[in-house]
Amino acid sequence: MxxxxxxxxxxxxxxxxxxxxxxxxxxxxxxIQRLFITLVIRPVHDTAHRLGWSHWRRRHQARAQASHYQRQAAQA
Known part of the structure; x- marks a missing residue:
């Protein structure tokens, strides 16, 4: 908690x-939890790799979100 x-x-x-x-x-x-774990608790890869992965993931989620909103607007 x-x-x-x-x-x-x-x-x-x-x-x-x-x-x-x-x-x-x-x-x-x-x-934030994933970044904290991968950067502080268990750093398996270097920091640049993890931050790059986070950036890629958030960009991918933003594109998926925009696509979802476009699809919903087209159906209305």
């Missing part, structure tokens, strides 16, 4: 300080 509260505070702070680029969704609690 405390860990989720920490993630929620970090997410809110991130959203208040930085706007996500147009091609990315904002950081989510799950994404």
């Amino acid at each position: 405390l860990a989720h509260a920490f993630l929620a505070v970090v997410r809110a702070d991130e959203h208040a300080r930085y706007l996500a680029p147009d091609a990315l969704i904002p950081l989510t609690c799950n994404e």
Whole structure:
């Protein structure tokens, strides 16, 4: 429970300080958790690899979200 509260505070702070680029969704609690685990707890790959993967994933999610909204608008 405390860990989720920490993630929620970090997410809110991130959203208040930085706007996500147009091609990315904002950081989510799950994404912050993944980054924290892979960068701090268990760094298997280098930092650049993990941050690049996170960027790719968020860009992919933004494209999927935009496609979903376009499909819903076309059906209305």
